Amino acid sequence: MSHDTLTPAPPVAGRQSGRLAGFGTALGSWDAAIVAGLVAAVLVASAAVPNFATGRNAQFLLLDLVPLALLALPMTLIIVTGEIDLSVASMVGLCSSLMGQLWLSSGLSLELICVLVVLLGALLGAVNGVFVTGFGLPSLAVTIGTLALYRGLSFVVLGDQAVADFPADWTAAVVRPIPGTSIPVMVVPVLLLALVFGVVLHATPAGRALYAMGNNSEAATFAGVSVARTKFWLFVASGAVCGLAGLFWTLRYASARGDNATGLELTVVTAVLLGGVSIFGGRGRLLGVVAGVLLLGVVRNALQLADVDANALTIVTGTLLIASVVLPNAVRDIRARLHRRRQHTRVTAP
Amino acid sequence: MSPDAGTITSPPLLVLDDIAKSFGAVAALRGVHLELHPGEAHALVGENGAGKSTLVKILAGAHAPDSGRITLDGEPLLLRGPADARAAGIAVIYQEPTLFPDLTVAENIFMGRQPLRSLRRVDIREMNRAAEQLFARLGVRIDPARPARGLSIADQQLVEIAKAISFDARVLVMDEPTAALSGVEVERLFGVARSLCARGAAVLFISHRFDEVFDLCQRLTVLRDGAWVSSDPTADLTVGEVVRRMVGRDVDSLFPKQDTVRRDTLLEVRGLSRAGVFSDVSFHVRGGEIVALAGLVGAGRSEVARAIFGIDPYDTGEVRVAGRVLPAGSAAKAIGAGLALVPEDRRQQGLVMELSVERNATLVRRGALARLGLLFGGAERAEARQWTRRLRVKTSRLTAAVGTLSGGNQQKVVLAKWLATRPRVLIVDEPTRGIDVGTKSEVHRLLSELAGEGMGILMISSELPEVLGMADRVLVMHEGRLVRELSRDEADETSVMFAATGQGATA
Incomplete structure (x- = not known):
């Protein structure tokens, strides 16, 4: 009987779903395009930029990408729900300052300090979360506010001094490569965390809820999703990951400073959007974001090696950000138009 | 009602002749014929997908017909866009009015053509006065200076109608205007429609509610699968007969x-x-x-x-x-x-239009379908397939966005989503x-x-x-x-x- 009731779809539905399938592959092909872009960037840089294709550069490139990759993970989930967290770089800075101040004056063990810093990061994220979900304020405005606030606090905590006397075995550990390779050990925990965020987003009930609320939070509410609570915990997660990134940043450069990671939020948002996540929420995949992080890292690294100055790097990042917002929409429009034209000629041609 | 209410002999005001419109390979309209006479309320009925909306969009100037002729007062009429339709005196009132919620009622009516004082300042007093006059003509009382936000849907429609008559609309198309109205509000709307007809305008009324169709309209046109079926005086028809013509069978x-x-x-x-x-x-x-x-x-x-x-x-x-x-x-x-709640507003509350049929159908059950906290495609697919089959949802694929389905099938997906929770x-x-x-x-x-x-x-x-x-x-x-x-x-x-x-x- 199931075959009887599943009558062949009427031509209208078939035609529409055909168009929609095109839509789907357009989005799927964004991932493919980013991966292709990544491969192309690596090949071009290897051929054209001296010292790019060396083990030592690969190690530095990947180390540089660790904070960016970490911050991009919660950012992806937050943008999928239609919110944004622009305070991430400032939270990294404040966590770094606190780590320095605690090491300088508290006498606590470094292990305990690390735990405290991550908890502090979660607390900073919770403050964002309360303003966004408790008071119902737009996350864009709230996190621009805390971007300034947290950065200011990180100078209050540490002044303009730098704390550098961290134990050498700790600072060496975070930059050490996996024996026999030039891949830093730190890549492993980052990949594990990416796997966790990927599974949450793509294969859990919570992930389904994130896409639902990103597209239509009212319908999500009617389906029993606690929109505010979910978003609150995402901001907390973002803060905790900033704490982790703060630890890494401090130990890698053996320097706790108030201005650590300044401006990193721009790069993080760029990588996420470049990875195919829609700034309007409700769309995007974590795999694309990982590719986006790598692509951005390769491009920036290659330009740095080619002695392009820092201002030009910012210009490149900004351009990529705008391109990754504009291009997916443009591609979708062009595809839809071509599709219509093709159908039109098919109808009128004979 | 005059005895010859159904047999109007005056020359038609607006004629659509042999109108055809295709989207891709799909013929939405095939050789549709429609005549509107001055002073007439004319019903257009048909199942969802029969082509009513396409016809309305052609009249509104939003779609250009592939072939066929439109004549107004015997003159050929070319509608290249909404501005042409407005200039020709055709106004369309949709089921869900599209007012600017933060502007006043009067500002909404005169958007883009506000009366001006010196230095291009808007003459608010004159604008409110003009709006009040329009409402007086309609016999309704709405404060022109209040913001549109918070008006009932019925009042919002009346504001749209006031806007239409301020353009001297001679053809008023109402696309399911009563779907969200209660009985009293429907009566008031019909009163307004009748007074417009009495002034020589023609009303094209689209509705699924037969009691209203027979109450308001003198003639009735049936569309089925994009084709014209019949146009007759309502006095010669029964509900059963109309339904038979709409669906092509007894229901x-x-x-x-x-x-x-x-x-x-x-x-x-x-x-x-x-x-x-x-x-x-x-x-x-x-x-x-x-x-x-x-x-x-x-x-x-x-x-x-x-x-x-x-x-x-x-x-x-x-x-x-x-x-x-x-x-x-x-x-x-x-x-x-x-508990399960199938909400009032399907598009805003019932479904996430951008997501697939499958995701929508299993959204509430997402927790129950997980194994060890993880969801893999199979469980959701099987659940969605079971319930969409049981409710006979017509969709080619479960991965199609639910927004591409017809209204009736969307509602079935909402029901499926809630019935799945037993x-x-x-x-x-x-x-x-x-x-x-x-x-x-x-x-x-x-x-x-x-x-x-x-x-x-x-x-x-x-x-x-x-x-x-x-x-x-x-x-x-x-x-x-x-x-x-x-x-x-x-x-x-x-x-x-x-x-x-x-x-x-x-x-």
Whole structure:
């Protein structure tokens, strides 16, 4: 009987779903395009930029990408729900300052300090979360506010001094490569965390809820999703990951400073959007974001090696950000138009 | 009514002749013919997908026909865009008005052509005066200086109509304007439409409600699958005949509820109040029964449903499901207790239009379908397939975005999504609004079956035939209070409408 009731779809539905399938592959092909872009960037840089294709550069490139990759993970989930967290770089800075101040004056063990810093990061994220979900304020405005606030606090905590006397075995550990390779050990925990965020987003009930609320939070509410609570915990997660990134940043450069990671939020948002996540929420995949992080890292690294100055790097990042917002929409429009034209000629041609 | 109301001999005002329009390979309209005479109210009926909306969009100038002619007063008319339609005196009122909520009523009416004083300043006083004149012509009272936000849908439509007549519209197209209106509001709208007709305008009225069609219109055109079927005076037609022509076969326009065994009380609401919205609402629903919540739009029915389901808070009172108190303010807890709510606004509340049929159908069940906290495609796919088949959702693929389905099929997906939770009590808010006759009777049959299986059903409906055909008991709300309870035998159009308009004894 199931075959009887599943009558062949009427031509209208078939035609529409055909168009929609095109839509789907357009989005799927964004991932493919980013991966292709990544491969192309690596090949071009290897051929054209001296010292790019060396083990030592690969190690530095990947180390540089660790904070960016970490911050991009919660950012992806937050943008999928239609919110944004622009305070991430400032939270990294404040966590770094606190780590320095605690090491300088508290006498606590470094292990305990690390735990405290991550908890502090979660607390900073919770403050964002309360303003966004408790008071119902737009996350864009709230996190621009805390971007300034947290950065200011990180100078209050540490002044303009730098704390550098961290134990050498700790600072060496975070930059050490996996024996026999030039891949830093730190890549492993980052990949594990990416796997966790990927599974949450793509294969859990919570992930389904994130896409639902990103597209239509009212319908999500009617389906029993606690929109505010979910978003609150995402901001907390973002803060905790900033704490982790703060630890890494401090130990890698053996320097706790108030201005650590300044401006990193721009790069993080760029990588996420470049990875195919829609700034309007409700769309995007974590795999694309990982590719986006790598692509951005390769491009920036290659330009740095080619002695392009820092201002030009910012210009490149900004351009990529705008391109990754504009291009997916443009591609979708062009595809839809071509599709219509093709159908039109098919109808009128004979 | 004059005896020759159906046989108009004046020359037609607007003629659509042999209109065809295709989207890709799909013919939305094929050789449609339509004549509108001055002073005439003309009904356009057909199932969803019959081509009514396409025809309206052609008249509005939003779509250009592939072939065919449009003539106005015998002159060929070329509509290249909405501005052309407006210039030709064709105005379209949609089911959901599109006003700017933060502008005043008068600003909405005169958007883009406000009367100006020196230095290009808007002459607000003159604008309000002109708006007031328009409302006086329509015989309605709306404050031109108030913001459009907060106006009822009925009032918003009247503002759109005022806008239309300010353009000297001679052809007024109303696309399901009454879908969200209550009886009194419909009467007022019809009064306005009749007075426009009396001034020589023509009204094209699109509706699924036959009582209104026969009440307002002198002639009626039926479309089926994009093709013209017939145009006749309404006086020569019966509802049964029209339905037969629409669907091309015989259909019970309403599927009356079967008698069922009453079981235990499943939903009990005691003294539920929310300041300024509803007060002291008490009732119960037993397994196997369909209880209708009737009343005018704005009487607070949907608000009560939302409060029961935990979407909105309430101040005092108590909700019990199967004897146990349900904590307020949590939809997740309400779902856990066995409640399901098919909301009023399918597009905004019922579905996530951008997501697939599969994701929508399993959204509420996402937790239950997970194994060890993880969801893999198979479980959701199987669940979605089972329920979309059971409800006969017409979709080519489960991965198609639900927004690409027709209204009736979208509503079936909403029902599938909630029935998959196997609820004890199903609350349906306007379950058949804006869906075609065939799907409507399917939904009615389904509700009847579910009650037969022991589910308790609370049905909010503004359509009296639906209330009277389906309900075992009818609760009537008026201005936030439950004013009357009628048994199936007591309930008829008069008793329900009396209570809904606040006349008669309080129960």
